[in-house]
Amino acid sequence: MNAKVTVRGKIRLIQSRRSYKRRLNITEALVGDATGTVKCIWFNQPYLSKQLKIGQEILLAGVLKPSNYGWQLDNPTYEPVSGARLHTARLVPNYHLTGGLTSRLVRRLVYAAMPTVNTMPDWLPRSVLKKYSLLNLSTALKLVHFPTKTEDIKSARYRLAFDELLLLRLTALAAKKDYALKPAPVIPFSARTKQFVSNLPWTLTDDQKKSAWKIINDLAGAKPMNRLLQGDVGAGKTVVAGIAALNVIDAGFKVALLAPTEILAAQHFATLKKLFNNFPITIALFTRSQKNISQSDKVSKKNIVDDLAKGKINFIVGTHALLTDNVAVPNLGLLIIDEQHRFGVEQRNWLIKKSVTTPHLLSLSATPIPRSLALTIYGDLDISLIKELPKGRRPIKTEIVSEAGRAKAYQLIRTEVLADHRVFIICPLIAEGDTLGEKSVQEEKLRLEKNIFPDIAIGVLHGRMTGKEKNQALQNFAQGQTPILVSTTVVEVGIDVPNATVMAIEGAQNFGLAQLHQLRGRVGRSELPSYCLLMADGQDQDNEAATGLWIDFAHHPELVEGRLWYPPLLRRNPP
Template identity: 40%
Template sequence: MDGSLPAKTPSPRAAASPAFARQRSLDDEVRFVKGVGEALAQVLAKLNIYTVFDLLMHLPRRYEDRTHFRTLSQVVPGEAVTVHGSIVAVDNVSPRPKMTITKVIIDDGTGTLELVWFNQPYLKDKFLKMRGQDIVAYGVVQEAPYHYQMQTPEWEPLTDSDPLAAHRIVPVYPLTEGLPQSRLRRIMYNALQTYEPILVDCLPADLRRRLNLMPFAEAVRNAHFPESMEHLERARRRLIFEEFYLLQLHIAQRKIAETTGAPGIRFRIDKEVLWRKLHEIVPFDLTNAQRRVIEEIWSDMAREYPMNRLLQGDVGSGKTIVAAAAILACVENGYQAAVMVPTEILAEQHFIVLSRLFRKLGIIVDLAVGSLTQRGKKSVRERIATGITQVAVGTHALIQEGVEFRKLGLVIIDEQHRFGVLQRAALREKGENPDVLVMTATPIPRTLTMTLYGDLDLSIIDELPPGRRPVKTHRKRAHQRAQVYEAVRKLIQQGQQAYVVCPLITESEKLQVKAAEELAKHLQEEVFPELRVGLLHGQMKPMEKEEIMERFRAGEIDILVSTTVIEVGVDVPNASVMVIEDAERFGLAQLHQLRGRVGRGAHQSYCILISDSNGEDANRRLDVLVRTNDGFVIAEEDLRLRGP
């Protein structure tokens, strides 16, 4: 790596207005924006911001109306609010070893509020230097003995010297380490000052008039620095409409290209032979939904044009067996199949399952992942190139240079939303118009599916295998944590295993890892000293992750503390309970995916959501999860709560 930023696809608006466009372009590298430079450009790259257009499309995640603050005397427990006040007291307290709580009291003249941070002792010195200064804080108000407090609020200094942060509707952006809100606001303002004149409309003028849509340049400006809440709503409507409008045009073009382009592989499908062989390797009866979907896939494979199908199935619905049926048809015709997944843990798991399934038929399955030794990589590449490997399972390593297939006929992409369009296309180009099956265990509402994946034919597995018990989900408060952990201990004493998912921290990967390490240490030393506690997080090397998962599968770890790295594909049938800490921090679909890691064995399984949140949205999310195990019901509810 030389530190240079990757090239980007030109923005559709890059060739903009006449004289000015010769000097400036929306495809200019972001480092040329006033206030950025080389060093900050590297920081912005972590947010996938490389060009001016990327920057302007990095929209706020929420807004604070700083023309009217809620007074501290008016705040109500359970609601998320923006408040301000001057710092009147700062202290660090240590209720137990290795636990530091930073407390800051602010006063706005009508009342006081306590702001609380955990295990960030350095904040004390920072706030002491600001004593007497005004700050803005955003978070959920909670009731504490004798006073109200906000735990781990977002905050920043409030100063009249920064006109972008005071006496107006203020944008609050998604950030990364090394980039404060105030600096990103200033950069965004500078970019608009310079580049707004070349923001041109791609929507026809008559369409804009008919639908009363704001001009594009005005919409972008108001999306970042709204003149009023009404202007903000109109700007959002305009940008959302354009996004879907362009998406639908692109999907229509892609659908036409799929059916009018070069012909694909016309597989010979002998259903009698295929069903007989499938029954040989699958030791149980398939569901009606699985049978229906397999028939749909085989019919596609028999056509002249390449299959391009999306397979949706809830967690545990049996998508792997359906994929195996497609692979079997491909290999029976003398072609190779490639299965690409987002993580090495999932690749290893698919490799194990498919190897066991196909061993009876003599079908050779190989694993291609980045953590192989150089000798291992070379061996696998040679086997794929010569056709010895009939099924290649891997991560993005499958699309790297040097991986050549002898006769690729089928591409299967699992958890397709984790891959970009270019990655999917790169794998497809390893063959001559191979069939493509993309799979997801994240149910998507039908209306949204038609919008996002209108170029794909759709198959849905809407039935779970018989005998599988639904996971029982319960919500508990923080003060009930000891009871929850005692129930976990009893299940482990019966020979079962458990996951504990640590709170989601989106601001920093380092903080996420630190939180996971501290939780694992706390559970091992203070809660379950007699049990074996393991730790899994995204910063571990692939070999370390696989070693931990193998020990967990083998029963050498009783409790696995993990971040969301286990969200997709991890399958340990003996794990029958999952505890999710601070569950309100996770999205509904993410919670459903996490819950899908249990309920895979013969035992009754449980998912415990620990949350003290009183926020309306959080409560509705958690209530839905407690109420139903149906991923499609959850997806519809998620769409209602969050929007598309």
């Protein structure tokens, strides 16, 4: 049978004994009614033989299975028939546990606290409750913990989610109002902007032009800009940020760019050096392992800190390493934050607090967030969208690969390598046995070298490597010495290899939408046809539906605003 059941009966026999062979204390009970009996076994709970009495009527919940002595329940949940039903014969809440707590104990404590909920005032007016069909707060709190039916859970969660989103929105609006009251440097339009744009080896898209113009107008205002520039990977956000930076620098102020990883910071540094190649602008890179200034060969941390203090550096690019006590950017006019959701509020404010005036703030994001959701999460920011990709870019073909389709996927990878293109293969783990039994970088490299691509050099990249080792691995990959790179998600931001055409993601069901989207953005960065292969294990219809949802979301986020309840998108058991 092996089915989950709840049974009611009287204890006919109960005793504890010591199993010296298995080093366990075993408590056994026989529970029955007029229809029959069931044997119950608990391990290492000897106190039960004293707590539960013969003749006592109890409820039991567990998995019923056959044994040599009839039906049996192993380690069933139990509680007396008399008294409140907390653990059996109802919808039972399960809580995240820590520090030796048990769900049973947490349920008892929550239930004991329930009377205080009745005295809790509801901060929402009745008109709002009626308008949005919301439960009152006390009822929602009771039902979210102890519902009587599944509809209770949905109604309670709806009310609590409404509260959370409303508070988030109100907090964002208050922050926006407070930020607007602070003084900011007025940045006039720089005549060199036209020269900068004309020097570009490509033509700006209409969306880039519109976004840049909005930013320039914001900079010219007396209140600080606080804008989110959202665009797909490779849409050209850095160029737009460069236009803003040029105007700020020409007005006599400094610019700082914060990136969440060293790889991304180094990528920005290299890109900005090319963009400002014909301009007398000093750009510096400051991360934990890399220190560089555009006009110098070798520099130290002290060199950069001193040059910042003296105003010799116009544009500083860095990671969290910039957020230390001894690093300050005087006369900061513009702070650019890439993937700003990776920085906390205090971290974002660190450089701002050190500046005499309030700098303008430009946040960059490549995650395709629907506008209504973006306004909720980033309600304190104005939003600019870059929807167009640069001319010549082709859509990335995204496919889910079943176990039966692996041979075809590997043939595609071989074909691309023979065409002198590059291939990423992403694994969730670094080493075998880390957790969950998912594929790891190290074991997958060995498997591919031995069984699939014995004639192709394969490189590895992961977070346990030093900065020097990472840079060497990326250099070997870009130059074709190792045309296949097996990596963790360390490559999800900041890797720009134009002839990379395949992104194969092992265990794709383990990743969320933002990660999948960022990983896919590592390919399709030129006019070459590119592919994203989702190698999801244990495929079923739910996973395939979730994959389709992600693909729709990536291209048309406005179409799926109401379906954002899949984190991660390819999970094995979606709710």
